[in-house]
Amino acid sequence: MSRIGVFVCWCGENIARTVDVDCVVQEVGKIAGVKCAVNYKYMCSDPGQTLIKTKIKEEKLDAIVVAACSPHMHQNTFRAAAAAAGLNPYLVKIANIREHCSWVHPNREEATTKAISIISLAVERVRHRRALNPIKVPILKRALVIGGGVAGIQAALDIADAGHEVVLVERNPSIGGKMAGLSETFPTLDCSQCILTPRMVEVAQHGRIKLHTWSEIIGVEGYVGNFTVKIRKKARYVDITKCTGCGECWTHCPSKRTPSEFDYGLGMRTAIYVPFPQAVPARPVIDPEACIRLKRGKGCGLCAQNCGTKAINYEDKEEIVTEQVGAIVVSTGFELFDISLRAQDNSCLSGYPEYGYGELPDVIDGLKFERLASASGPTGGEIVRPSDKKVPKDVVFVQCVGSRDPAHGMPYCSKICCMYTAKHSMLLKHKIHDAQAHVFYIDVRAAGKGYEEFYRRAVEQDGTNYYRGRVSRIVREGEKLVVSGVDTVTSEQITINADMVVLATAIRPSKGAQEVGQMLNIGVDGNGFFNESHPKLRPVETNTKGIFVCGACQAPKDIPETVAQASAAASKVLIMFAQGELTRDPEVASINERLCAACFTCVRACPYHAIEEAEIRGRDGKLIKRTARVNPGLCMGCGTCVAICPSKCAEIDGFSDEEIYSMLEVLK
Amino acid sequence: MTQLQFGYYPGCALHGSSCDYEQSLRAVLDVLGVKLEELNDWICCGASAAHALNHKLGVALPARNLAIAERDGVTELFAPCPMCSMELLKARDAIMSDETLRDEMSQTVELPLTGNVAIRNLIEVFMQIGQKALSAKITKPQTTLKPVCYYGCLLTRPSKVVKFDDPEHPTTMEEFCRLCGAEPLDWNARTMCCGAGLTMADADTVKTLSGRIISEAVRVGANCVIVACPMCHMNLDLNAAPSLLVLYLSDLIGLAMGLTASQLGINRHFSKVEAK
Numbered sequence: 001m002s003r004i005g006v007f008v009c010w011c012g013e014n015i016a017r018t019v020d021v022d023c024v025v026q027e028v029g030k031i032a033g034v035k036c037a038v039n040y041k042y043m044c045s046d047p048g049q050t051l052i053k054t055k056i057k058e059e060k061l062d063a064i065v066v067a068a069c070s071p072h073m074h075q076n077t078f079r080a081a082a083a084a085a086g087l088n089p090y091l092v093k094i095a096n097i098r099e100h101c102s103w104v105h106p107n108r109e110e111a112t113t114k115a116i117s118i119i120s121l122a123v124e125r126v127r128h129r130r131a132l133n134p135i136k137v138p139i140l141k142r143a144l145v146i147g148g149g150v151a152g153i154q155a156a157l158d159i160a161d162a163g164h165e166v167v168l169v170e171r172n173p174s175i176g177g178k179m180a181g182l183s184e185t186f187p188t189l190d191c192s193q194c195i196l197t198p199r200m201v202e203v204a205q206h207g208r209i210k211l212h213t214w215s216e217i218i219g220v221e222g223y224v225g226n227f228t229v230k231i232r233k234k235a236r237y238v239d240i241t242k243c244t245g246c247g248e249c250w251t252h253c254p255s256k257r258t259p260s261e262f263d264y265g266l267g268m269r270t271a272i273y274v275p276f277p278q279a280v281p282a283r284p285v286i287d288p289e290a291c292i293r294l295k296r297g298k299g300c301g302l303c304a305q306n307c308g309t310k311a312i313n314y315e316d317k318e319e320i321v322t323e324q325v326g327a328i329v330v331s332t333g334f335e336l337f338d339i340s341l342r343a344q345d346n347s348c349l350s351g352y353p354e355y356g357y358g359e360l361p362d363v364i365d366g367l368k369f370e371r372l373a374s375a376s377g378p379t380g381g382e383i384v385r386p387s388d389k390k391v392p393k394d395v396v397f398v399q400c401v402g403s404r405d406p407a408h409g410m411p412y413c414s415k416i417c418c419m420y421t422a423k424h425s426m427l428l429k430h431k432i433h434d435a436q437a438h439v440f441y442i443d444v445r446a447a448g449k450g451y452e453e454f455y456r457r458a459v460e461q462d463g464t465n466y467y468r469g470r471v472s473r474i475v476r477e478g479e480k481l482v483v484s485g486v487d488t489v490t491s492e493q494i495t496i497n498a499d500m501v502v503l504a505t506a507i508r509p510s511k512g513a514q515e516v517g518q519m520l521n522i523g524v525d526g527n528g529f530f531n532e533s534h535p536k537l538r539p540v541e542t543n544t545k546g547i548f549v550c551g552a553c554q555a556p557k558d559i560p561e562t563v564a565q566a567s568a569a570a571s572k573v574l575i576m577f578a579q580g581e582l583t584r585d586p587e588v589a590s591i592n593e594r595l596c597a598a599c600f601t602c603v604r605a606c607p608y609h610a611i612e613e614a615e616i617r618g619r620d621g622k623l624i625k626r627t628a629r630v631n632p633g634l635c636m637g638c639g640t641c642v643a644i645c646p647s648k649c650a651e652i653d654g655f656s657d658e659e660i661y662s663m664l665e666v667l668k
Numbered sequence: 669m670t671q672l673q674f675g676y677y678p679g680c681a682l683h684g685s686s687c688d689y690e691q692s693l694r695a696v697l698d699v700l701g702v703k704l705e706e707l708n709d710w711i712c713c714g715a716s717a718a719h720a721l722n723h724k725l726g727v728a729l730p731a732r733n734l735a736i737a738e739r740d741g742v743t744e745l746f747a748p749c750p751m752c753s754m755e756l757l758k759a760r761d762a763i764m765s766d767e768t769l770r771d772e773m774s775q776t777v778e779l780p781l782t783g784n785v786a787i788r789n790l791i792e793v794f795m796q797i798g799q800k801a802l803s804a805k806i807t808k809p810q811t812t813l814k815p816v817c818y819y820g821c822l823l824t825r826p827s828k829v830v831k832f833d834d835p836e837h838p839t840t841m842e843e844f845c846r847l848c849g850a851e852p853l854d855w856n857a858r859t860m861c862c863g864a865g866l867t868m869a870d871a872d873t874v875k876t877l878s879g880r881i882i883s884e885a886v887r888v889g890a891n892c893v894i895v896a897c898p899m900c901h902m903n904l905d906l907n908a909a910p911s912l913l914v915l916y917l918s919d920l921i922g923l924a925m926g927l928t929a930s931q932l933g934i935n936r937h938f939s940k941v942e943a944k
Contacts, residue, residue: 353837475856
């Protein structure tokens with residue numbers, strides 16, 4: 001390219017304050033091949049873009065360099081502007097003189113020199129570029145949703161209602177997630193199951209939703225628009241096509257002493273069970289660890305004898321099914337931080353043995369309290385102490401257990417605990433009129449529509465006592481739990497003789513989320529939550545195209561926010577599906593097949609499995625040679641093959657040796 | 669089996685008000701064939717006073733003792749008082765993470781200093797001896813004792829310095845109680861404050877704080893409190909209930925090995941229940 005234009009942005013004062021943009025323009029204008037060099041206050045603005053377009057046409061530019069902010073910010077903006085002026089968008093190169101220069105250097109003179117260097121390198125690079133055309137990839141308009149909590153349900157229904165098929169995978173026997181176990185929801189106190197179960201039934205009855213419960217994802221291959229997903233359907237021992245959900249099996253099951261997962265161990269379930277009455281599908285599974293027949297291989301068989309439709313199959317085996325989809329929504333949800341573990345899964349976490357959780361039966365977490373207060377719970381909605389089933393009078397709620405505590409737990413705020421603790425204190429008062437709720441808090445964070453009003457109701461109408469401070473220890477003395485803490489407002493030590501303690505333990509990503517993330521090649525943050533592509537502008541996209549996240553697997557959030565994000569993820573899937581085919585960045589690797597020695601080192605090195613072994617045959621079908629070949633639909637342009645190829649025949653467009661070496665020449 | 673040997677740093681307590689502790693652990697370790705080599709010319713560890721007055725003094729005092737240990741080729745130093753072992757560990761961490769400070773301290777204490785000395789508390793010494801070697805010597809299981817184990821503060825704190833057991837819910841001493849045939853009871857006061865050095869300045873506060881621990885021990889039905897700190901021992905021993913013995917962990921192990929109360933110095937305690 002010999003007619004290069006350079007456009008230097010001031011970025012308001014961001015660049016111009018530190019970099020002498022006039023001097024830069026003057027200097028880079030002297031570089032051979034640079035036809036014009038101009039600066040402007042906001043290059044990304046409409047007049048700025050017009051300037052670029054006009055110059056491209058007037059000066060007949062055949063490549064341009066825009067010296068501005070990071071390419072993550074506006075590369076696409078400037079590529080579009082160039083394309084509008086008839087220039088191939090891949091002949092636009094961004095020189096980042098903001099993040100890499102003006103923001104990090106205080107000295108104006110030195111920063112100016114560095115900016116000139118950065119731009120000179122970009123000029124060299126663009127000089128050796130060739131025009132590229134975007135890769136078009138066809139899309140399979142069928143989506144996978146991983147996790148059937150309220151987020152997954154919402155996303156699946158939205159996509160299916162828009163007319164596309166959805167595969168919904170849930171690892172538990174029923175969809176519904178954590179929300180199905182909640183009692184009443186803040187800030188309206190409407191019953192959680194009453195609003196969720198109709199949605200669950202909609203999923204079950206939807207003609208375009210294929211539901212795999214009691215199933216897990218075990219492998220994902222392919223790329224945006226063309227994913228192949230392997231799903232392990234665990235042995236259910238019940239043929240759900242024959243079963244009517246009548247309940248004869250579980251009423252006759254003699255093995256009744258397994259702690260119910262759905263009730264967090266507060267109630268017991270049988271070996272053949274549905275987790276809760278409104279389960280979807282309302283079909284049981286057999287727990288092989290608890291079933292007498294499956295453990296011994298003979299005997300019992302009462303469920304099969306009492307089944308009118310012969311749906312029980314003790315010989316059932318797990319099954320691997322494969323599904324083809326074009327987009328994936330990840331909604332794997334959360335779990336509570338188990339502070340009872342002395343050996344935590346992370347060396348930074350020491351837990352809170354001083355609270356006696358796991359040792360003292362009447363010290364419970366928020367989700368267990370939800371089950372105690374829920375009409376479908378093990379006590380039928382009566383709030384009683386787990387230890388002796390007595391009705392508690394004084395209940396202490398401790399907020400921020402493991403949240404906002406980098407020393408022992410998580411550094412982040414779990415966001416929902418302030419609100420659900422206020423709700424718990426109200427439910428307590430509504431169900432036990434002479435009870436008293438005591439809440440220990442650090443701050444009350446009630447940001448949300450109607451939230452502050454709700455919290456004030458707890459204080460003013462239901463008389464909840466709030467103490468700003470932490471609890472130092474919880475011990476049992478006789479029938480009472482002695483809670484020692486401090487009120488930092490009055491600077492007094494507080495001791496409460498409580499009947500029950502509810503800990504608002506931190507929210508963490510659910511177990512196995514990280515493995516799902518690895519299969520999907522999407523990243524997690526330091527706390528294990530899935531990373532969104534941009535915290536503000538791309539909140540449901542991930543850095544892997546075609547994969548979206550929503551709900552508490554991305555960060556702690558409440559139901560309204562989860563549902564909103566799930567709909568957002570669904571709409572992103574639908575936007576993709578509406579396009580018909582996808583455009584991918586063509587800056588991908590290619591193999592010079594004439595030079596390739598067919599050692600296939602690159603095939604083994606490629607982290608995306610984008611390179612395959614291929615054969616070149618003559619017209620007569622005779623094998624001429626073997627070669628490695630890149631699938632441009634899969635290649636992410638990471639460059640591993642380029643670095644590893646012993647015969648130097650792999651190359652990435654936009655990162656050719658010619659470009660890189662000519663840049664190095666300038667630096668000499 | 670090679671004979672275990674430790675450098676020995678008694679600190680002020682074990683040569684003074686808590687000489688019964690020294691008598692006890694020497695008697696027990698003697699039977700177990702563990703050799704103690706007392707540091708020649710050791711000085712004060714700084715205790716709670718030095719670091720409150722002057723940071724460098726707080727490092728220099730224990731550093732001098734570390735340097736003496738290094739000079740005499742000691743690799744493992746046994747400091748039975750948790751205050752001493754914590755101060756030694758704190759000084760060791762400080763000089764090992766800051767080369768300038770180490771050189772300065774080396775000049776101050778007039779000895780070369782590297783910090784390459786491991787510090788052991790009483791429980792760690794027994795852990796190193798091992799359950800097998802200990803149980804081989806147990807001849808009189810103390811089945812009538814119903815102990816609660818009291819850890820106090822400095823055995824496990826600051827946890828980043830001492831790195832020993834869980835600071836909120838320690839349980840290592842319980843293992844040794846079981847080994848001695850005495851089933852330990854669960855209780856709520858294992859890390860509550862005993863009042864520590866306020867004995868001199870504010871005896872009433874100590875009485876309240878130690879009294880809380882004693883009444884908790886009585887509440888759960890214990891007949892003895894097991895400690896591993898001379899300060900804890902003094903405060904609890906002085907305030908013990910009539911039904912309660914306050915024993916060092918070494919006392920309990922000694923009794924189980926068949927040593928007598930007078931051999932172990934238990935007869936010098938204030939708390940007395942009829943002779944065992």
